[in-house]
Amino acid sequence: MPVTSSAAAASEPPSFTELADTHCAALVERIWAIAHLQPSAHVVIIGRRTLPLVLEFLRRGCCAVRSLRPDVPSPDHEAATLAWIVDVSDGDLDDALRAASSRAGHGGRVIVESAAILPSICERAVTQGLDVISFDHSASRLVLATPARPVRATLQAR
Numbered sequence: 515m516p517v518t519s520s521a522a523a524a525s526e527p528p529s530f531t532e533l534a535d536t537h538c539a540a541l542v543e544r545i546w547a548i549a550h551l552q553p554s555a556h557v558v559i560i561g562r563r564t565l566p567l568v569l570e571f572l573r574r575g576c577c578a579v580r581s582l583r584p585d586v587p588s589p590d591h592e593a594a595t596l597a598w599i600v601d602v603s604d605g606d607l608d609d610a611l612r613a614a615s616s617r618a619g620h621g622g623r624v625i626v627e628s629a630a631i632l633p634s635i636c637e638r639a640v641t642q643g644l645d646v647i648s649f650d651h652s653a654s655r656l657v658l659a660t661p662a663r664p665v666r667a668t669l670q671a672r
Contacts, residue, residue, distance in 0.1 A: 561610070593618075615660065
């Protein structure tokens with residue numbers, strides 16, 4: 515019995531690019547849920563090899579997404595709803611946290627993903643003015659934010 519090309523294609527294992535796309539889609543889906551993002555959100559992805567993640571955000575309709583390398587200065591300092599640090603070495607972590615902190619501002623979130631450097635992040639994040647919001651050991655993910663500033667009520671003398 516002859517095998518048709520569609521049946522042969524169905525029995526082939528998925529290509530590396532299909533697997534990579536599926537992995538990126540799953541990562542972005544989790545981050546989208548954690549950060550409660552809207553399609554109008556401004557997202558900055560800090561790290562190396564971030565293009566597949568940027569493309570996945572664009573596929574989801576998030577048009578304000580950009581990629582930064584932690585060791586290269588960025589001329590703009592546009593505020594971001596989410597600063598996502600991925601694929602960063604321990605040597606680049608301080609630069610990445612500094613860039614993320616300056617972009618997240620008040621109300622923004624910083625998410626760090628890296629199993630290798632998670633133990634040293636908490637102290638380093640505090641020095642960059644960030645507070646730990648949540649920590650996921652199984653996913654090697656840390657969610658940070660700028661601390662809420664207390665609002666002072668001023669009484670006017672009448």
